[in-house]
Amino acid sequence: MTAPSPARLTDRKRAAILEAAAAEFRQAGYDATSMDRVAASAGVSKRTVYNHFPSKEVLFAHILQQLLERGVASPELAYRSDRPLRPQLFELVQQKLQLLHDEDFIDLVRVAIAAVIPSPERAQEMFARIGDKEEGLTVWIRAAAADGRLNTQDPLFASMLLQGMIKGFAFWPQITLGQPMLTQAQRSQVADTVTDMFLGYFASA
Known part of the structure; x- marks a missing residue:
């Protein structure tokens, strides 16, 4: 079975981050949601989250x-x-x-x-x-x-x-x-x- 390409893995991680962040923002609100919580919910490292989105503001704006x-x-x-x-x-x-x-x-x-x-x-x-x-x-x-x-x-x-x-x-x-x-x-x-x-x-x- 062919392993997913690095680009596809990156896209999957990005999608997982966005899905997890949307759920966290909805459930906890803006101020209580942290990049740590998003990373844990998405099953990725905090560094990976920041590689895709440099701040919580940018992440939230992207979801909107x-x-x-x-x-x-x-x-x-x-x-x-x-x-x-x-x-x-x-x-x-x-x-x-x-x-x-x-x-x-x-x-x-x-x-x-x-x-x-x-x-x-x-x-x-x-x-x-x-x-x-x-x-x-x-x-x-x-x-x-x-x-x-x-x-x-x-x-x-x-x-x-x-x-x-x-x-x-x-x-x-x-x-x-x-x-x-x-x-x-x-x-x-x-x-x-x-x-x-x-x-x-x-x-x-």
């Missing part, structure tokens, strides 16, 4: 980035000038709602908020590491506006309005009030209503 990337529009959901606006936007809103339906993501956001509330400096450092890729909804709105099909001079502002409507139902109540995740029927209702309200205001005549 992985989760956030699930909501970045995939190529098939990029703006298309040959398709009607509504089904495109509806799919994007559903994609966002699906990300926000991820309990791992919600739990880790709670951890992040608890970690950064006492320290604005930590918040800036942590979220600066998440990356500068523009969010999928903003990219789509920018493209549709450039094509003359959405009437906005500020795609980022329009995107923030849209995401605010979504998160008012499927993010902040769960984060701050401990409300249950939306059911499939509730997500469909939110997606339908938010899509129609957004296009009712921003769609070009």
Whole structure:
């Protein structure tokens, strides 16, 4: 039997570290989680953890980035000038709602908020590491506006309005009030209503 290559072993260790760290952060919180705990949980040495991630802040930001990337529009959901606006936007809103339906993501956001509330400096450092890729909804709105099909001079502002409507139902109540995740029927209702309200205001005549 052929032994795994060094690169594959490295990838496995990295994956084990990320999985163990996500579980530790969710269970113990940000401050109580140490690189020692992550190493023990992953079954690797502390040195191996630091070889992959130079600090706890970098490790946590990488986990959040992985989760956030699930909501970045995939190529098939990029703006298309040959398709009607509504089904495109509806799919994007559903994609966002699906990300926000991820309990791992919600739990880790709670951890992040608890970690950064006492320290604005930590918040800036942590979220600066998440990356500068523009969010999928903003990219789509920018493209549709450039094509003359959405009437906005500020795609980022329009995107923030849209995401605010979504998160008012499927993010902040769960984060701050401990409300249950939306059911499939509730997500469909939110997606339908938010899509129609957004296009009712921003769609070009």
